[in-house]
Amino acid sequence: MPLYKGDPRSVGGYKLVDRLGAGGMGMVYRGRSRSGREVAVKIVHAEYAQDPVFRARFRQEIEAARRVSGAFTAAVVDADPEAELPWMATQYVPGQSLAARIRDQGPLRVPELRPLALGLVEALRDIHRAGVVHRDLKPANVLMAEDGPRVIDFGISRAAESHHTLTETGQVIGTPTFMSPEQFTDARTAGPASDIFSLGALLVYCITGRGPFDADSPYLTGYRVVHNQPALDGVTGSVRAVLERCLAKEPGDRPGPDELAREFARVLPEPSPGEPETMRLRLPSARPGPPPPAGDPAATRHPRWRGTRVLMAAAGVLAVALTGCLLLVPSRGDGATGATGATQARTTAPSRWAPLPPGWKPWQTTASAIAEKGVRKAPGYEGNREPACVPDDGALYCAGSALLPERIDATTGRTLWRSGIAPPGIPADRYVTALLGVHEGVVLVELTVTGADGKGEAQSVLALDGTSGTRLWSHPVRTDSLGSVYAAGVTLTQEGDGTAVTVRSAREGTVRRRIPVPAGYDCLLLAAENRPYVECMTQEEGSHSTKFLVVDPAGGTARTLASPAQSRSFVGVQDGRLVFVEADDRPVANSPDLIYTRIVRVDPDTGRRTPAPLPERYRGGVPTLAHGTLYFATSSGLVTAVSPATGARLWQSHTTLETPGQASVDQKGRTVYLAGGSGRVAALDTATGTLLWESSARAEVLDTGLLPTVWFNKGALVLATSDGTLFTLDPAHPDRKPVPG
Structure with a gap:
């Protein structure tokens, strides 16, 4: 990079x-x-x-x-x-990591294991002879050089004879999928045999594409490491017997490096004549994937979500745990299994990918490069730096914390304008801008100015000229509102005393209507299928009441529906019906995920509700309804596709993304994309769940609390990372080097 x-x-x-x-x-x-x-x-x-x-x-x-x-x-x-x-x-060491090798080309064949396994055993022998225990042997810490593997990153290693640890009480250091039982129960006792256990787990992962104790959360993975027998499906013969010994619960039952080297030399076949051992693990081109399935599902568009702020905050808490104090990093096998059980493969079928925009190049820029000329971030500002963007007709309109609205050429990455709407004398780290939408060349923006305590001091909705970025109109809104929204040529805001929702023309800013809201309710403004909605909730002790307003954007009138009375998310519209997904009020421990229990469809004309209990308790963050399919993604990267009509599972697939954001489906309805805070993107087939590819990371993961989203510029992908990097991808060649914007 x-x-x-x-x-x-x-x-x-x-x-x-x-x-x-x-x-x-x-x-x-x-x-x-x-x-x-x-x-x-x-x-x-x-x-x-x-x-x-x-x-x-x-x-x-x-x-x-x-x-x-x-x-x-x-x-x-x-x-x-x-x-x-x-x-x-x-x-x-020039060469990709073993994790990237498995990600790009799928699991290894057993004959390919010999140079890897014997090289890693020799590395561990040298490490242990030096009196060191590595304690974090995993695919990401193995580099594949021309002449064999290299073990790197001794960041949590320690002297074998030392029982002193720098880990504070209650912390667990390592990567659960590849950790030994003693690392979970008493890290001070983790000696050389702990690395042998990790090597066994690593080699199982190389053969099968998944770890022997993988689960949907790092905490359940840890439980399985300590208490369960390893899952060795796909590992057979003499190799399985050796790996079972490596994965013994008791350190004394595991072989030492010298014995293990003899065992691997005995059970792993020699390379074919004329084929050097090291050639097997070089960097060949990706294996072609299966042909794309035929047929395009009916189209729907995913909306803005209820509960996003709560989930974003929870995601931020997990990000701290994963990158800072806890140091318990969830890791899944890089191979994925969908409905067909297919392993990850990159497809080259030209019909899957839409044409790129004329003149497109793989550009990359950053938020710090965007914020110039008097609007640069305040010195020392280390808050949220991830821009949120709205694509429109070849342009990308972006905003965010300590960033002012900009227009960027989505084809080249060139900044066309940045708006000077910052209040005079207000430092950059005290304002937040959010893009609501674009209407006939008018860019709708919400600007919030915060005090030194982080609370809102002023908030307003503005309209900017899309060509120049100049202000067309602005109106103040309540600082304690839950956000404004744009849909169908109107903005919905909460102004004045909060007793009504104001419907304004997006172009002129004139009031079309004020819709009274129920007294004692907190209201969230939403948009789906280019239609505005208002969801009002009261949470009194012992009761939970909700009213859902369907707004007519032309006349500004609203019809009130009695929506489901339990905790739920409004996820969009399918076949003319509003779709809600109910969740258990109790969140998953130590995770931003929720447990979803029921789908409820509501007729917007009659208010009639049709509940459909979920046959499984699906876990995930904010669900996505797109092209007739409901998607759940867990914080550990497990993706599940569900029928919104019946709740039946269509497929389930693993990715290696950590805390991915909302799913995005391309216009053809053939590919679903998810992104993580580092800028890594996973592409899956919408029909089968087959993992087509995962791109490389573009940045370190920071504690931003945002859920990253993939946007589309015709056939190109656009997304932002948690450190403010903004870039584009060609989905047919996701790892093409970018050109700085």
């Missing part, structure tokens, strides 16, 4: 030339010494550099990596743990 505007250009005499990725403690760059030698440079995040525990952990990583030397580890070249931003340079 190219360097970002705020990235350092050199450290310790090494010129930084590229981003390689992000870890829990810092960024990793590709660097070059004055002599031209290439190295991988890891720099601790500024906020962690001030934390004595994190600084000590980094010293520990350097010490552990320096003690290890072998053909299958990456040697330390240089380091400065006492620098203002501590850093370490190691041997640069």
